Amino acid sequence: MSIFRSSSAFVGRGAELAALRAAYQDEIGRTVLISGDAGIGKSRLVHEFTTRLGSGPRVLTGRCLEFGNDGLPFAPFLSPLRSLAISSPGDWGAVLLAIERSADDRPLVLVLEDLHWADVSSLQLLTFLVANLAHDGVFLIGTCRAPSGPLRQLVAELVRSPAVQLITPAPLSRHETGRQLAALLAREPEPTLVTRVFERSRGNPLFVEALSACPEDIPAELRELLLAGLPPLADDEIQVLTLASIAGTTVGHEVLAVVSDLPEPKLHQALRRLVDKHVLLATGTGYAFRHALVREAVYHRLLPVERTGLHARFVAALSGMPEHVAQVAAHAYAAGDHTRALQAAWEAATQAALTGAEPERLHLLERVLHLWEEVGDTAGIDRLTVLDHAVEASIAVNAVSSGLRWSAEALAIAPDPQRYYRQARLKNLGRSGGRDDLLRALELLAEPSRLRGEVLAELALISVFAGEAEQGERYARAALDLAEQLDCPSLTARAHAFLGLAAASDPVTAFRHFAGAHATADPQAMIDIATWESALHVAMGAYTTAIEVIQLGIKQAQETFQYAKHAPILVVKWVQALTALGRWPEALDLIDEMLGEPELPQLSHAALLISQGEIRLAQGEPADARAAADRAEHLLGDEPWVRPYRIRLATLRIRLDPGNAQDIYLAAAPDLAAHPHEAWALVAAAVPADLPELPVIGPVDEAYRAMAGGDRATAAHTWRTLGNRYELSFIEADRPRPAPRRQPLLGLTPRESEVLKLVAEGKSNRQIAADLFISANTAGVHVSRILTKLGAATRTEAARRLFDATRAPAEERTDNATGMRH
Template sequence: MSIHAVSPLFVGRARELSLLGDALVRARAGASSTVLAGGEAGVGKTRLISEFTARADDARVLVGGCLELGTEGLPFAPFTAVLRGLVRELGRDGVAALVPGGTTRGLARLLPEFGEPDKDGPEARARLFEQVLGLLERLAEERPVLLIVEDAHWADRSTRDLLSFLVRYQRTAARLLLVVTYRTDELHRTHPLRPMLAELGRIEWVSRIELRRLTRREAVAQAAGILEREPSPADMDLIYARSEGNPLFVEALLSEAGADADLPESLRDLLLASVERLPDETQELLRVASAGGQRIEHDLLSAVAGLDENALSRALRPAVAGNVLTVDGEGYCFRHALIREALHDDLLPGEHTRLHTRYAEALEDDLAILPAPRGAIELAHHWHSAHDSTWALVSAWRAAAAARKSTAYNEQLRMLSRVLELWDQVPDAVERIGGDRLDVLRQTATVAHLVGEYERAIALAGAALAEFDHDAEPIRAAHLLRQRGLTRYDLGRAGYIDDLRRAAELVPADPGRLRGQVLESLSRMLHRPGDLPEKLATAELAMEIGHQIGDAAIEAHALINLTWAGFGHSEVEAQSESFARARRIAQRDGAYNALMRCAISESDALEGAGRHERAAQVAREGVEEAAQYGLARTSGTFLSINLAEPLVSLGLWDEALEVVEHALDLAPPSPYRASLQGYAIDIALARGEFDRAEALLGSSRSVLSRGVFRDQNVLPHLCREVLLPRGRGQLDEAVEVAARALKERDLLATPRYSWPVVVAFASLLTSVASQAGASLLPRLRALGQELGAVGDLQRAHRLTFIAFMGPESSADARPFEAWEAASGAWAALRQPYAQAQCLVGAAKAALAAGDRREAAARLARARELAGRLGARPLLEQIDLFGRRARIGGADEAADGQPLGLTARELEVLREVTNGRSNREIAEALFISAKTVSVHVSNILAKLGVATRGEAAATAHRLGLFDGG
């Protein structure tokens, strides 16, 4: 396996690259400007500039960097570098010819090639500044100039003055873009660059960019590019925690040695450079602080360091001024976690043990010095780091309990895992914590499920089940089997029903809490139509037990099961009342899991009934609640799925994508990730972003292939498997997928998820002129007639299906009325995309009937809806139909562009007319060559020509780009 030194993928900087690209476009048009780009060391400023300059195309790129030479850099270093590069390119005389006034004595201060410099003094300095600006002006007359000054935090006074001068007077030089980079972490309170940046930031044509650290998902993409494979979630958790999303640190920490390997020496030197400039007493205090963690309270540091207030403040002040520590409330934080790690790694073994013991003893004396559960968790950490196994185990067990009370489930899992690690090192562990190892395993499995570590939860439950005789200890076995069954279901693993049925056999018959939990869980998982009587009976029994013993969680969960089973999508109000009752029961005892499931179930039921606004509201409130309960990664991301779905239905696609992006950043369990990505795929397909859709579909496909999932996961995925090849014009492949599905899948079991698939098949098969497609139509028609349709949403799908397929008898054919009924149903549900698609069908039917006026009206409304959504393929279909039928103003498309071309297609046509290749166009417009190819194909089709040359000739003939 190969490994790249740096990631071949450029991730997480699309916005910054776009801002720079926009600035360059303005510069080309004559509006010079400056961009100030800041970020901490390693965050990717140099990579950003490299990627940007590679796309600068026709601009002359001039690059100069400031040098670190003590407290002051080398005078005019970046401009000397720029001038030297110009001399190499143009020759001394070539550069001299560009200098205004015919004299280069000012430039002689930068390079000796230009002779003897002027005498010192204000006039000489002013002449140098004017000559540099004039040189840039002359260069910009030939072509746009991009001047990049890197590492301005090391700039000397002279460089800062010249740079400030150029920024203030650059508007005299048309087509000049200045980009200045600097390290924000070097800008301590008295740094001379700070006031300069503040002053320049107030100038109208100056903008600022600050590069943030990468999100976890972006860091995963970076790591995958380096390793040529996606790292394991466990490795990535550790890498991201250590790097905090700094791209350079991610690269440095990725190695064959693993995510927990020692810091590379080059990275250690970079991290400790700012520390080594501090006074000795400050460095010593920082070593003490490093054992306290990333954030340390003032009082705790004082107690451990043994310093009075004056001495502590005297030692801390240089660390804060030097931006190694930052003040955070009543404590201090290291600027970056790896600085603390590097300092901590430098502690000698005896020093390491002694410091952590001192921290543990200080916390034992006054645990209230830190808020719960942080105090208990840090105490456990320090005993563990002090290598005291007994107290490390005991304190970890207590910390786990404290974390659970605070719903800090990730921390609880970490503490329980430590108890398991230390178990064999403490002979009297059972007496110390009041429970045996199987109790710890069961609790750890439960918490692993809560935080979304599903694979681990199954492994822990399985390990515990293998260690004892189930018949001899039926209660313990039933607990573990229930836990494993629930987790297997969430992960799409087979065997979940077997686990729950076995648990029901083992649990005692008396109406106790465990019996109620097992029966409720079993009723929840019975989904097949033939299981309905058992599901209802089991749920009712569980609800009775929950009510009898006063367990709100069991009662509420069982009522949710009954609500799902007892109401259809047409009984929305009664169903909502039942969910409200379940919520009241759960709130009675703070049963947060039942509350979360109630929000999940109600939002899902509302969306299935076509009540999109209410579904979104319930899901959005549930996402907020999940964060409060510490369940953002599990229940919260599931509810994000239920929020994205109605947003997609309502045409709020950009908002839906924001919801998806935020949820994916939480690294949800893989089935949840696949469902979230599914809605991003739907939007990408509707907008013609087929490369993005294909990449996401591949990721979802790999998840679904590893488990046994329900129709709510599988059927939307099947729909996408048809729509992608169809969107790309690969109709035979799309028909093959449809044929296989009609043969292998039961599409009658779940109408809510089957109808979109059936409609997609109808749209495909009625539009292809192939024998394979035609042969599937009778089977599809029979399926549509047999498939039930309950509720407004399913009825809208059925009306659309009928409009596509038409009646069985041609005598009953009324296609316009069928399409009108379908579009009216979607309008009532406020689903603009489906409505627009049906309006196109209505327009075609109206035209076929000879009613051009009605056809034009339907087409105009469809274009309006599709334009708002950015549904490019549908817009192109509308324009093509309108142009061929000569209706609807098709020669002037939605954006006012000629010949039905979109704004982007017009840009591409301009470049084609200029004789550029696809690659050259891609670089000029900041898009991929494959996307350019798609645009060119669309342009040829819309213009009705066969070649790029004919397209260019058409553009010239029509004068599309005359005067511009």
């Protein structure tokens, strides 16, 4: 007898199964998320799909834990990655490359079940894989209940990509409910029974199965309904099933063997019968409930005292297994042993730190501090040490509010320069300013040390971005001297970079320091240096050189799998350089691509919109320019580092509305002295009666000053020399018009044509991304649009279309927009 009379018949999921098959065969769509209510048949759909794939692909399945999931980082990935010989899921780049290598010879289907219970690190790793996977042989499937909270936001972000498809299985219809009942009962059900079960189950397949077992006596409550569907169980089977419910939705065989007091042969027999009766499913290393709702029903059937005692048994059994320390913490808490729960949570937090799972580390440390209120110092752990670790984890995940609370407590217990430095970093993350804490730390650090150098470097950065170049230079110089004394290359690179920023008024000195930074920088520092150096090149009018530096920085971000984190601000500088050069279609393509990226930082978003508005204005589209400016205004804050962009936005506003030039200018005036380069552009647009006393640094500032003073001829000459077609368009009566566009190839945009040519060369999405300095996700978007526009099913077919189009004489090419031949 099997639970709920389950049947091998697969009813009412033809459309969903077809969608899975289509996604699997699609060269672009490599990820499917299946979302629906508990019992709707998500896992059955996945099982049916993978079974019908046959023996060709390798299928690896991981499941999230319902119990103790919040303390076990990367839970759904652990089993699949173990099969791929990956021991450290915290190294995302290594995980990505290993997954792709495993699919070189045989397709890989990676299934992640029950993502609604996923830990934060797992969701972050999933997002990273979706954005960066570029191997046609890898197919991801995730299942979850109707998403809420962080998962809801994540799903909304992921499905924006054409590489991700969302499938939401609908409830069974009345007819489909009848077909399922017929398969379960091995006979045609009476129409009245079909109607009664359909209305009661609301088309949920699991509930249909449960109701089929007791059609004449339908239980009133869901839990009773599920328990009523269980088959007759022997005492040994009940004991094993009960223990499995204490463990959660999944349990390892070795854990059951230790917790259970059954002899090994009897345990194996009980497990075999539970699997045969479809109460449990055998997984790679253990067992899982056929459905989480069944586990909940079994668990809640127990008396509270029974649950407490069984959780205590798990604590005793798992305490000798370091890999299960997070579950020990959860079981100890459920057993009421708060001292052991505190100790285990602390151990688990230490393990989480080693794997880079900072969200789980922070959660565990929060639990430690919460339990401390009940346990006190009886656990043998120093509270100050816990507070220090909690502050570090808060910095890692931008948990500013809680981090500052713990930081204040730690400083009250024992003032210390390291703690002041951490508090400053938290305040800077929260945009509340940590300068005072850094100065206090500096007072306490009389002797040369790495920490003193870091504090000096942080003060230099804050000063420079606050417009205090001289102060920033002094701090950066002191940091450089200390870095060279301590032989610390990474600090040396940062100090040189900050000196370069501070010396913006002396480009020769600035670029010399940037060269020094390049000589000692690690890959992470190289990305930051490219950002700052390119900004100076743009300010000096060396737009082509700026683009070269930017592309080097983006390449470094791609190679270190940090494109999403670092590329946005680099693309902002790239767009600004292209805008100045009059390469507006390229700039607009870059803006569109970056605005399509998930989790785009707000400041980068606003900066791109400002550039979009500038281009639209130069193209004679003031309404579109004004709309972009309004959207940027909404996104910009008022922090010191935002003010250069506010000045740039004010310049755009004046050019859109010259009648309000003086009001706009006066509103921005207090910030001009701190940001002279942006200020000269604003002055040139507003032409105030009295020009402000601002330094003139390089030809760009000279041209703006000439515009502000009415010397349009000198300004025009400078802009022509620099190749700045954008500014030239505002001082010449006959604005330069963009070069006439060539007839689009196959109806594609210029960027899509670039991508198609690389596709025809056999390049993967990641290789295309590297060549064009875009993300793999954006490359996938372009390929998807190309296939749609060409009506091509595969990349090979699209490449053939390109070959045919470029081989044919131009006058015979087909215009896709009209379907006519020229």
